[in-house]
Amino acid sequence: MTGHGNTVVGRPRGFDADEALQQAMLVFWKQGYEGASLSDLTSTMGITKTSMYAAFGNKEQLFRKALERYTDGPAAYGLRAMREPTARAVATAFLNGTVRTTTRPECPAGCLGVQGALAAGDAGTPAHDVLVEWRNDAGRRLEERFLRAVADGDLPEGTSARRLALYVMTVAFGLAVQAASGVGRAELQEVADAALATWPPA
Amino acid sequence: MTGHGNTVVGRPRGFDADEALQQAMLVFWKQGYEGASLSDLTSTMGITKTSMYAAFGNKEQLFRKALERYTDGPAAYGLRAMREPTARAVATAFLNGTVRTTTRPECPAGCLGVQGALAAGDAGTPAHDVLVEWRNDAGRRLEERFLRAVADGDLPEGTSARRLALYVMTVAFGLAVQAASGVGRAELQEVADAALATWPPA
DNA sequence: CGATTTCAGTACCGATCGGTACTGAACTTT
DNA sequence: AAAGTTCAGTACCGATCGGTACTGAAATCG
Incomplete structure (x- = not known):
């Protein structure tokens, strides 16, 4: 996935994953899991579907990450x-x-x-x-x-x-x-x- | 819609609307509004989509009716x-x-x-x-x-x-x-x- | 610079969404 | 029985669902 330690090869990510996750959390919070479509999520996160899948896996894993963020926030x-x-x-x-x-x-x-x-x-x-x-x-x-x-x-x-x-x-x-x-x-x-x-x- | 008073013209309904509504209520109860698809609803109700629309209007009105039934039941x-x-x-x-x-x-x-x-x-x-x-x-x-x-x-x-x-x-x-x-x-x-x-x- | 790697975006996948037109059968009335 | 009406089912509608292949650009390395 991401590089080993500090040396990261290839083009770096063009968006703030933490901020994107924060936005996803807010969408799930407001609309619920089933009520939050990928379009809703990615448009609010400000990234494309492709970037979301690359960064978080899929909708379910995004939800799990968002819940973790909710728990810690x-x-x-x-x-x-x-x-x-x-x-x-x-x-x-x-x-x-x-x-x-x-x-x-x-x-x-x-x-x-x-x-x-x-x-x-x-x-x-x-x-x-x-x-x-x-x-x-x-x-x-x-x-x-x-x-x-x-x-x-x-x-x-x-x-x-x-x-x-x-x-x-x-x-x-x-x-x-x-x-x-x-x-x-x-x-x-x-x-x-x-x-x-x-x-x-x- | 249905006839006037007791004299109903045309072919009578082939299913028990009350029982169908009861089943719909249970599906909404278990899965929530967005989580209950028309397929889920109609298959449990034992009727076709067409019959559901003719009898209840649409999904939202079916939900309202189901909620009334829940309130009274x-x-x-x-x-x-x-x-x-x-x-x-x-x-x-x-x-x-x-x-x-x-x-x-x-x-x-x-x-x-x-x-x-x-x-x-x-x-x-x-x-x-x-x-x-x-x-x-x-x-x-x-x-x-x-x-x-x-x-x-x-x-x-x-x-x-x-x-x-x-x-x-x-x-x-x-x-x-x-x-x-x-x-x-x-x-x-x-x-x-x-x-x-x-x-x-x- | 050139090679390599990962990025983000477009276009698309089959499946399913809620909803509807149409058909032929079933039933009531006259 | 004939006419009239409503039934239930098939087939289909455009839209959207979650998810993916592919493309070209951008950034980091030797």
């Missing part, structure tokens, strides 16, 4: 939240981050990990499965964090880390759907606050 | 919940209904109103807009019910019916996403219970 609040000192702070940071990312004026409303391929036909099945795994992964990480919180005495003994993680993830996904329905940031923040008014919830 | 728990005597009972019935409908073994996991067209390209925009309105309508009805509960003294004076409705709808949408991710009914019911452990939440 707009959704980075997720991993950051895990490093909060208490379980309550983790949940608060997670939901606050969800509210802000799903309602950024310069980005599509909602969450790519939710609306990218929540339901799909045959052509979208790979993307659908990738996102199911993505969402469940996030829940698993949250569960592990809460498990540690129980061990630390931060959460009451006997607390189900799994149930607590499911609860927080459920609220987060719900916030994402509401954002996609046009509900504004301020109101969603109130919902997030309400969801954490009592902690742990049960 | 699997999602009928929504209107039923509004008739519960107290706000808490309303919220409980609504979330319990959501859990059961999104995890019915004989139906696709999740909620048609959420995953039917959460994100869409140009072709899916009409369906997307219909579902946004569908979701916001449900929230509005819940808000009106809570407003009445405040007037009845069932909810504390000064309670924001709007915020409370947003909260319940958010949890419901989140449950639908979790169901679409494969989370089982029992665990989702625990989440629903946790979300209502303190009422009103804030």
